[in-house]
Structures are given as C-alpha cells and as structure tokens.
Amino acid sequence: xxxxxxxxxxxxxxxxxxxxxxxxxxxxxxxxxxxxxxxxxxxxxxxxxxxxxxxxxxxxxxxxxxxxxxxxxxxxxxxxxxxxxxxxxxxxxxxxxxxxxxxxxxxxxxxxxxxxxxxxxxxxxxxxxxxxxxxxxxxxxxxxxxxxxxxxxxxxxxxxxxxxxxxxxxxxxxxxxxxxxxxxxxxxxxxxxxxxxxxxxxxxxxxxxxxxxxxxxxxxxxxxxxxxxxxxxxxxxxxxxxxxxxxxxxxxxxx
Amino acid sequence: xxxxxxxxxxxxxxxxxxxxxxxxxxxxxxxxxxxxxxxxxxxxxxxxxxxxxxxxxxxxxxxxxxxxxxxxxxxxxxxxxxxxxxxxxxxxxxxxxxxxxxxxxxxxxxxxxxxxxxxxxxxxxxxxxxxxxxxxxxxxxxxxxxxxxxxxxxxxxxxxxxxxxxxxxxxxxxxxxxxxxxxxxxxxxxxxxxxxxxxxxxxxxxxxxxxxxxxxxxxxxxxxxxxxxxxxxxxxxxxxxxxxxxxxxxxxxxxxxxxxxxxxxx
Numbered sequence: 263x264x265x266x267x268x269x270x271x272x273x274x275x276x277x278x279x280x281x282x283x284x285x286x287x288x289x290x291x292x293x294x295x296x297x298x299x300x301x302x303x304x305x306x307x308x309x310x311x312x313x314x315x316x317x318x319x320x321x322x323x324x325x326x327x328x329x330x331x332x333x334x335x336x337x338x339x340x341x342x343x344x345x346x347x348x349x350x351x352x353x354x355x356x357x358x359x360x361x362x363x364x365x366x367x368x369x370x371x372x373x374x375x376x377x378x379x380x381x382x383x384x385x386x387x388x389x390x391x392x393x394x395x396x397x398x399x400x401x402x403x404x405x406x407x408x409x410x411x412x413x414x415x416x417x418x419x420x421x422x423x424x425x426x427x428x429x430x431x432x433x434x435x436x437x438x439x440x441x442x443x444x445x446x447x448x449x450x451x452x453x454x455x456x457x458x459x460x461x462x463x464x465x466x467x468x469x470x471x472x473x474x475x476x477x478x479x480x481x482x483x484x485x486x487x488x489x490x491x492x493x494x495x496x497x498x499x500x501x502x503x504x505x506x507x508x509x510x511x512x513x514x515x516x517x
Numbered sequence: 518x519x520x521x522x523x524x525x526x527x528x529x530x531x532x533x534x535x536x537x538x539x540x541x542x543x544x545x546x547x548x549x550x551x552x553x554x555x556x557x558x559x560x561x562x563x564x565x566x567x568x569x570x571x572x573x574x575x576x577x578x579x580x581x582x583x584x585x586x587x588x589x590x591x592x593x594x595x596x597x598x599x600x601x602x603x604x605x606x607x608x609x610x611x612x613x614x615x616x617x618x619x620x621x622x623x624x625x626x627x628x629x630x631x632x633x634x635x636x637x638x639x640x641x642x643x644x645x646x647x648x649x650x651x652x653x654x655x656x657x658x659x660x661x662x663x664x665x666x667x668x669x670x671x672x673x674x675x676x677x678x679x680x681x682x683x684x685x686x687x688x689x690x691x692x693x694x695x696x697x698x699x700x701x702x703x704x705x706x707x708x709x710x711x712x713x714x715x716x717x718x719x720x721x722x723x724x725x726x727x728x729x730x731x732x733x734x735x736x737x738x739x740x741x742x743x744x745x746x747x748x749x750x751x752x753x754x755x756x757x758x759x760x761x762x763x764x765x766x767x768x769x770x771x772x773x774x775x776x777x778x779x780x781x782x783x
Contacts (some may be wrong), residue, residue, distance in 0.1 A: 315691055319686065319689055328642070336692075337689070337690060337691075337692040337693070341690075342690075343686075343687075343690035345686060345687055345690075346683065347683055349681070349683050349684050349687045349706070351702075351706075353706070353708065353780075362683060362688070362701070362783045363691040365701075366688060366691040366692070366693045366697050366701065367691060378712050414691065431709065482755065
C-alpha cells in the first residue's frame with residue numbers, strides 16, 4: 263500500500279546572521295490513506311516547520327517527502343492546509359471566502375461550484391453565504407475555513423494548531439465538528455498541536471517530538487475500541503488518561 | 518435581535534439622538550457666532566475692517582466676483598489643478614508602492630532616498646519646476662504631485678507590509694502567484710490605509726496648488742489671495758480663503774463618501 267504521505271529523513275536548518283538553528287533532525291514517518299495522524303511537541307520544536315515542509319511552502323535542508331508515491335516539489339493540489347487562525351477575509355462574503363482557492367487556481371467550473379454549494383448546504387452555512395466573517399461565531403468561521411480548504415478537493419489535510427485561537431469550550435465542539443466532517447469526506451489528516459488531549463482525542467496514531475532540534479521521540483497507536491469514535495467520546499474513554507500520561511511523561515515538561 | 522424594544526432601550530436611543538442633535542446645533546451656533554461677532558466688532562469699529570474685512574464686505578465681494586464671472590474662472594482653475602494633482606499624486610504613489618512591494622531589493626535601494634525626499638520641504642523645489650516647465654499650470658500640478666507623492670508611497674507601502682502574514686501563507690498554500698497575492702490579499706487588506714492616504718492627499722493637494730499659484734499663476738484662488746494681499750484688498754483675500762475652505766471641505770467629504778461607498782459594495 264502506498265503511503266498518502268511519506269516523510270523520509272527530513273532535516274531543516276534555519277540560517278540567520280547570528281548563526282544556524284537546527285529545527286528538525288532526521289524525521290521519518292508514514293501516513294496512510296484515511297488516517298488521522300497527530301504530532302505533538304513542546305512549543306518551538308519545529309512541528310509547524312514540519313507541516314510547512316509537507317505543505318510545500320518550505321524546502322527541507324535534506325530528506326524528501328512523497329505524496330502517494332510522487333516526490334513533492336512545491337505546493338501540491340492534493341494537499342490542503344489549515345492555519346492557526348481561520349484567516350477568513352473580512353472584505354469577502356462567506357461564499358467568496360470559500361471559493362478563494364478555486365479562484366486562485368482558476369478552477370471555478372460549474373462542477374466545482376456545485377460541489378461548493380453542496381458542502382455549504384451539508385455543513386449548515388447556507389444561511390450565512392452572503393454574510394461577512396465577523397457576523398459568524400468562532401465555530402462557524404472554522405467550518406467556513408474548512409470548506410474553503412475542502413473546496414479545492416485535496417486528499418490530505420494539514421491542520422496546524424488549527425483550533426488554538428478558539429476558547430476551550432468552543433474548541434471542544436469544533437474539534438468534534440471538524441473531525442466528523444473530515445471523516446465524512448474521507449480525507450487523510452495530519453494534525454499538529456501542543457495540546458496533548460486534542461492530539462489524543464483526534465488521532466489514530468501519534469508522534470511525540472522532542473525539543474529543538476525536533477526529533478521523533480515516540481510513536482503511539484491510539485485505539486479506544488469504541489464504535490464511531492469522535493474526539494468527545496474519546497475523551498470519555500477510560501484509556502484516554504493512560505495515553506495522556508504516557509505522552510505527558512515522554513514530553514518531559516519542566517517549568 | 519428583532520424582539521420588542523424595551524423602554525430602557527428606547528430611552529437610551531432617545532438620549533443618544535438628543536446628544537447628537539445638541540452637538541450639531543452647537544456646531545452651527547459656533548460658526549454663526551464667529552461671523553456675527555466679527556461683523557459686530559467691525560461695525561463698532563473695534564477692529565479695522567480695512568485690515569480684517571468683515572462678513573458683509575465678503576458677501577459683497579463674493580457677489581461682485583460672481584456677477585462678472587471672474588470667481589468661476591478662478592475657482593475652476595484652482596479646482597482642476599487640485600483634482601489633477603491629487604489624482605496623479607495618488608495614482609503614481611500607489612503604483613510606486615506596488616513596485617516597492619514587488620521588489621524587495623528595489624525598496625531597500627530606494628529607502629534612504631525616500632526618507633530624505635520625505636523630509637525635504639517639497640515647496641523648495643517650486644522654483645526648479647517653474648524653470649523647467651514654465652510659469653503655468655503644468656508647474657503648479659507638478660508641485661502638487663511632489664507634495665503628495667512621497668507621503669503616499671511611504672504610507673501605502675507601510676500598509677502593504679502590515680498585511681497579515683498568515684493570510685499570505687493561506688493563499689500561498691493555494692499556489693498563488695505574486696500577482697495574485699497582491700490583488701487577492703495585499704491590496705484589499707490595505708484598503709483602509711489607501712483611503713486614509715487619499716484623505717491626507719486632499720489636504721496636501723490644496724497646499725501644493727495654492728503655493729504653486731502664489732509662485733506663478735495669473736488665475737486661481739491662490740492668485741486672488743496673493744493679489745489681494747499685495748493691493749491691500751483684504752476683502753478679496755478673506756473671500757477667497759472662505760471659498761477655498763468650502764471647496765476643500767467638499768472634496769474631503771467626497772473622498773470619504775467614496776471610501777464608504779466602496780467598502781460597502783465589497
């Protein structure tokens with residue numbers, strides 16, 4: 263089986279006038295189609311750098327990424343990227359925001375537009391199509407941002423601390439919401455976060471990264487044995503605490 | 518949201534409305550009282566109307582100038598010079614800011630020049646333009662452009678640089694070209710900055726035109742002011758200044774309304 267994402271020996275060094283900073287060191291892992299993989303690590307461990315490299319926005323110093331067996335070079339239409347904040351454009355309506363990717367890629371065909379309409383309807387944004395982002399709740403905005411990413415029909419979604427701008431309660435709800443949408447659409451996802459609970463509740467497999475230079479310290483298969491698992495039901499599972507403690511110990515956080 | 522409005526809410530809104538009205542009334546009152554006091558002081562000969570003019574003398578001058586049509590010639594001359602200078606200064610300023618944004622090297626190279634040119638009082642270049650372009654409208658418009666151009670470049674370019682980096686990353690993740698980053702993100706998100714630059718430019722354009730007319734012209738409100746000053750006709754000077762103030766205010770509100778209209782439309 264070909265990996266959806268194959269990360270092989272990725273290293274990244276940043277160069278500044280003050281010297282070199284090793285951000286990532288020899289990272290390798292595979293993500294298979296339909297999987298939900300989490301990456302946790304302390305702040306500044308280079309996990310966002312790793313995601314930028316997989317998104318094709320940043321060149322690695324060494325190593326290579328393959329997407330469905332093809333070597334990655336530059337931005338790839340098979341990959342959708344979700345950033346920390348929803349980054350909806352205030353000067354565009356929700357509909358105009360959602361079709362932004364299609365507009366940029368010059369793909370505003372009848373087919374695609376119909377698909378967007380379908381997504382908007384299915385995920386409850388129909389009544390907000392002509393609203394501006396500021397008129398929507400945080401959760402709704404996140405949905406709109408996800409639909410914007412789904413509109414260009416990527417196979418793989420990268421979520422870079424995608425929920426960190428939300429308050430805790432909203433975040434729990436949005437975790438559940440976005441997870442269900444991504445599963446329904448049958449996408450593969452890599453989620454990067456510093457929130458251990460969030461990572462465990464959403465992932466089927468988890469990689470724990472060390473402090474800078476970021477290396478993979480531990481791989482953890484997360485399996486709760488519950489049917490139709492969601493982030494919220496995972497949080498209630500008895501095993502959740504065990505996983506949490508395992509990751510916590512491995513992260514070795516000191517104040 | 519569409520529930521019945523409570524009495525308290527009604528009271529609050531009423532209070533707000535009353536306050537707003539009061540302010541407008543006071544504003545008008547202030548304007549009228551300035552002119553009334555001015556008129557009374559000159560009538561009582563407490564200040565010399567020959568030096569300070571007076572509202573009634575200004576009205577007479579205004580009527581006289583309107584009747585023989587010369588006022589419209591002067592107003593029109595100043596107005597079109599200002600408009601052309603304003604538009605060219607703004608358009609060139611934005612274009613240069615875009616070029617600086619497109620090429621980092623270009624902006625780095627030009628930075629010290631821009632800083633010095635910004636600090637330089639552009640009026641000092643007036644005589645140079647007059648020698649180069651002759652004493653006429655072209656020189657006046659050039660002075661106007663010189664006054665507003667650099668400020669526009671700096672302000673708009675700074676606005677471009679303040680564009681949210683994450684929004685740029687977002688469109689980059691859709692493989693946007695540099696041109697698309699400019700048109701889809703940088704320009705629309707800098708719209709408030711551009712509108713602000715436009716408002717500042719309205720004022721600066723009037724400065725440029727009036728100074729230009731001081732230096733060279735044979736027509737225009739700046740010319741009337743200088744001429745009136747030289748022949749000690751303060752009625753003429755004051756009337757021109759008031760007409761100028763009214764025109765400048767109209768242009769300012771015009772730009773403001775345009776900005777509101779555009780931001781509502783998009």
